[in-house]
Amino acid sequence: MTITTRPLALTINGKAFGPVDVPEGLMMLDFLHEYAGLTGSRFGCGIGVCHACVVILDGEHGSEEVRACITGAHFFNGRRIRTVEGHATYDDQGNVVSVSPIQQKFLEHYSFQCGYCTPGFVNGATVLVERLKRAPVARDQVEATIATALDPHICRCTGYVRYYEAVKDVVLATPGCVKGGA
Amino acid sequence: MKTLRTLLTLGAGLAAATLAGCGGHGAGAQAGAANATPAQIARGKYLATAADCVACHTAQGGAPFAGGVPLKTDFGTIHGTNITPDPDTGIGRWSSDEFYTALTAGKAPRGHLYPAMPYTSYRAMPRADSDAIYAYLMHVPAVRQANVENDLHFPYNLRFGLTFWNMLFLKDSLPASSKGQSAEWRQGRYLTSVLGHCYECHTPRGKLGQLDLDRPLAGFALTRWYSSDITPAGLAARGWTAPDLQAFLKTGVAPQGSAFGDMYEVVHLSTRHLQDADLKAMTTYLLGEPAAAPAQARPVAVAAADQGRVEAGRRMYLNVCAGCHAVDGAGRPHTAVAMRGNTSVREANAHNLIVSILDGLPEQKLGGLENMQPMPGFAQRMNDADVAALVNYLRVTWGGLPADVTPDRVAALRHP
Numbered sequence: 001m002t003i004t005t006r007p008l009a010l011t012i013n014g015k016a017f018g019p020v021d022v023p024e025g026l027m028m029l030d031f032l033h034e035y036a037g038l039t040g041s042r043f044g045c046g047i048g049v050c051h052a053c054v055v056i057l058d059g060e061h062g063s064e065e066v067r068a069c070i071t072g073a074h075f076f077n078g079r080r081i082r083t084v085e086g087h088a089t090y091d092d093q094g095n096v097v098s099v100s101p102i103q104q105k106f107l108e109h110y111s112f113q114c115g116y117c118t119p120g121f122v123n124g125a126t127v128l129v130e131r132l133k134r135a136p137v138a139r140d141q142v143e144a145t146i147a148t149a150l151d152p153h154i155c156r157c158t159g160y161v162r163y164y165e166a167v168k169d170v171v172l173a174t175p176g177c178v179k180g181g182a
Numbered sequence: 183m184k185t186l187r188t189l190l191t192l193g194a195g196l197a198a199a200t201l202a203g204c205g206g207h208g209a210g211a212q213a214g215a216a217n218a219t220p221a222q223i224a225r226g227k228y229l230a231t232a233a234d235c236v237a238c239h240t241a242q243g244g245a246p247f248a249g250g251v252p253l254k255t256d257f258g259t260i261h262g263t264n265i266t267p268d269p270d271t272g273i274g275r276w277s278s279d280e281f282y283t284a285l286t287a288g289k290a291p292r293g294h295l296y297p298a299m300p301y302t303s304y305r306a307m308p309r310a311d312s313d314a315i316y317a318y319l320m321h322v323p324a325v326r327q328a329n330v331e332n333d334l335h336f337p338y339n340l341r342f343g344l345t346f347w348n349m350l351f352l353k354d355s356l357p358a359s360s361k362g363q364s365a366e367w368r369q370g371r372y373l374t375s376v377l378g379h380c381y382e383c384h385t386p387r388g389k390l391g392q393l394d395l396d397r398p399l400a401g402f403a404l405t406r407w408y409s410s411d412i413t414p415a416g417l418a419a420r421g422w423t424a425p426d427l428q429a430f431l432k433t434g435v436a437p438q439g440s441a442f443g444d445m446y447e448v449v450h451l452s453t454r455h456l457q458d459a460d461l462k463a464m465t466t467y468l469l470g471e472p473a474a475a476p477a478q479a480r481p482v483a484v485a486a487a488d489q490g491r492v493e494a495g496r497r498m499y500l501n502v503c504a505g506c507h508a509v510d511g512a513g514r515p516h517t518a519v520a521m522r523g524n525t526s527v528r529e530a531n532a533h534n535l536i537v538s539i540l541d542g543l544p545e546q547k548l549g550g551l552e553n554m555q556p557m558p559g560f561a562q563r564m565n566d567a568d569v570a571a572l573v574n575y576l577r578v579t580w581g582g583l584p585a586d587v588t589p590d591r592v593a594a595l596r597h598p
Contacts (some may be wrong), residue, residue: 023508026501047506047517047555070505074497 010076012036021058022073028029028066029053031073032083040084040119041068050154054120056082056127062134063127084119086165087126102126106165113157117127125167131176140172218317226318229311232460233304234452234564243324248272248325252303253560258338259331262295262299268324282312282318288352294344302393303379306355306372313405317405351392356367358379360399360414360470370467378452383409383444389399389410395462406541407443408533410525418474427465432458438525442543442554443534454549462557479528479582488574488585491567495575506555511580536595537574539564564591 009018020035032038032055044052048070057066058080068083071159072157087100088181099107112118128149137145146167155163218226229333231237239251239262251262267274273281276291284290288301304312327436332339356375375378375398384393386402394400397401401411409414417427421438430436431453436447439487453461460504466473484492499511506518513520526534542559560569566589574590 012493025504027505047514049555067505072501075501 004067005073007076007142008074010078011080012038013082021124022138024074026073028055028071028073028076030070032068035073036084038083038085042116042119043069044116044120044154045069050120051124051152052117052154054121054153055122056086056123058082063130065124065127066163082123084122087122101170102129102167105169106163109166109169111158111162111166112155117153117155121150121163122152124150125163125170128167129170129174129177133174136179138178139180142168142178146171183357184458190387192393209471216320218314218321222314222317223321224318225311226314226316229315229377230318231452231455232373233315234378234448235315235384235449236451237267238298239265243570245323245325245327247319247322248327249329250327252330255476258334260296260332260334263329264325264327265319266322266327268323271321271326273327276316280315280317281316284316288344288348294341294345294348296341297391299349300379300382302352303356303376303381305352306376306537311377313417324400347390347392347552349464350382351390353395356393357395357398359412360467360469362467362471364466365386367462367471369460370463370465373456373464374467378464380412380533384412401529404531406537407445408529408531408537409532411445412468414468414470414474416535417469417476419477419530420525421479422469422525423522424465424469424474424570425464426478427468428458429563431456431464433550433552434546436554437520437523440546440552440554442538442546444544445547449548477582479523479580481580482578482582482584483583484578488597491587492578494587495571495573496579498572500563502560502563503572506557508530516553517555518557519554520577522580523578527576528583528585529581532573532577532587532591533595535576536592539572540592548586561596566590566596583588 003023005021005085007019007022009016009020011017012032017036022031022035026051029043029096030040032041033043041055044050044058048067051065051067053067053069054065055068057076060096061095066075088102089097091097093105102122106112106118106122107128112121115133116168131149132145143164146164150164150167184565194362226498236246238251238253239247239249241248241262244250245266245321247265249262249264253260253262264272266272269275272333280291280420280479284295284299284301286301286307288295288299290296315476337343357373360367363372381393381398381430382402384399384401386397386400399412399416402409410420422436426436426438430438430441431449434441434449440446453464456464478514499507503521507513507521509522511520511522526538529535538557540559540561543557545555545556546554548554564572569592570587570589573587577583577587578585
């Protein structure tokens with residue numbers, strides 16, 4: 001059996017990647033792991049249910065979540081994505097200088113234990129905050145908005161409360177996410 | 183005429199609405215039911231399950247048989263009625279004679295039923311079975327719950343027209359969809375064409391909402407979904423065998439796919455509860471005697487002019503479908519159905535393939551390990567040409583069908 005390949009070029013975390021020849025039908029998660037050397041995105045259920053594999057797709061209408069385990073790599077040809085590796089800032093040696101507000105609050109709230117679902121939560125919460133900057137909600141809708149947005153993300157350790165509390169901290173502290181200010 | 187058709191067909195459920203509050207009828211109506219034996223009541227329960235009464239008469243989260251199920255039509259919304267023995271809001275004052283007449287002639291004590299109540303199918307029900315269902319219903323807990331007023335637009339809210347409709351279209355029996363002689367085939371015919379009222383959705387309808395009895399079970403889109411061609415020829419063309427069909431009715435899952443849409447409800451509420459012998463009888467009837475040999479789907483050669491579009495469809499499949507349905511179309515066990523050999527892919531009428539891609543499907547819990555995961559809809563992400571290309575790729579690759587679905591066909595099926 002011969003494997004047919006097609007070239008793939010995209011922008012990952014602000015840097016151009018490719019073109020590289022990639023087998024047709026390869027899922028994005030495998031591409032990130034095996035071709036881009038980015039192993040932070042997690043393979044969980046493999047059927048698009050747990051959302052541990054979520055990456056951020058940056059389109060003309062803003063950012064959105066895409067499940068990398070069930071989306072073909074070539075779907076992203078010519079597109080821009082962010083992975084969990086793209087949130088922190090690094091120095092020249094590749095050491096982390098600072099983490100993103102979402103990541104920081106997850107640490108402060110001890111939001112995760114085993115951490116397997118965390119890359120998906122970081123990306124999902126980041127997309128939510130970016131969406132709220134474009135379309136803010138009333139203060140009394142914040143909790144429900146967070147619960148709805150992150151509901152598809154499955155965590156088996158901490159029971160979600162610490163994740164949701166952390167995201168609420170970020171939403172309330174980020175200008176423009178709440179109508180009339182927090 | 184589509185509106186009238188929809189009205190007449192879906193309106194039937196609402197017909198039962200008149201049943202409520204018919205005080206004064208049949209004093210001592212439950213006398214017969216009071217004499218019912220436990221065996222008769224048990225048989226009535228089984229028959230009511232085979233007739234899927236709860237589909238229209240039990241609201242989600244509501245009391246059994248207390249009505250309130252909304253049936254949305256182009257003509258307004260009608261509601262299944264309370265058929266518990268409550269004397270004022272249910273059918274507690276009905277006699278078994280009146281019940282039999284409602285079931286088989288569409289006439290309730292207070293007036294005509296709309297043919298959404300499938301009396302056109304129940305017409306051939308023996309009196310003994312009607313009495314057993316009556317005995318069972320008279321022994322379910324009475325629930326005092328007023329029927330919801332139907333909200334039909336003029337002139338569909340006028341029931342007198344049903345007199346003429348019944349004169350024209352109410353037949354004493356429905357024509358067989360297959361050939362057969364055995365007792366099993368006859369039992370299957372009763373379960374399928376009378377109790378299960380499969381004809382109501384699966385048979386094409388004419389301009390006045392009447393069943394096209396020249397084409398029994400040949401397939402029809404009564405709701406958002408297309409009720410498949412389940413004639414012997416139609417089933418064989420899509421690779422159905424008797425064991426697969428029986429497994430489908432029992433579990434909702436078969437190599438040809440899983441039950442979804444309206445049929446998911448049918449399996450969930452009715453067929454999975456039926457005895458194996460009855461399910462076998464239904465498959466014997468549906469496939470006929472002898473059963474037609476199931477056809478294999480062979481890849482179809484694509485005309486040069488279509489190759490570009492089909493290739494575009496293939497790439498879409500790899501990008502957004504293959505993660506669950508697999509590159510080779512094998513699907514994932516217990517999770518996502520196979521495209522290879524799939525009954526909707528192989529159906530000449532691409533309706534369900536198009537609608538499932540546009541709308542997506544909710545999770546279907548089918549018992550045991552079988553949990554079909556939700557499928558996202560692509561109506562917002564794909565234009566008509568994209569969906570047509572994807573559908574055509576599926577048809578030529580695994581359907582054994584031509585790449586003849588046009589973007590216009592997709593546009594016509596986009597959700598209103």
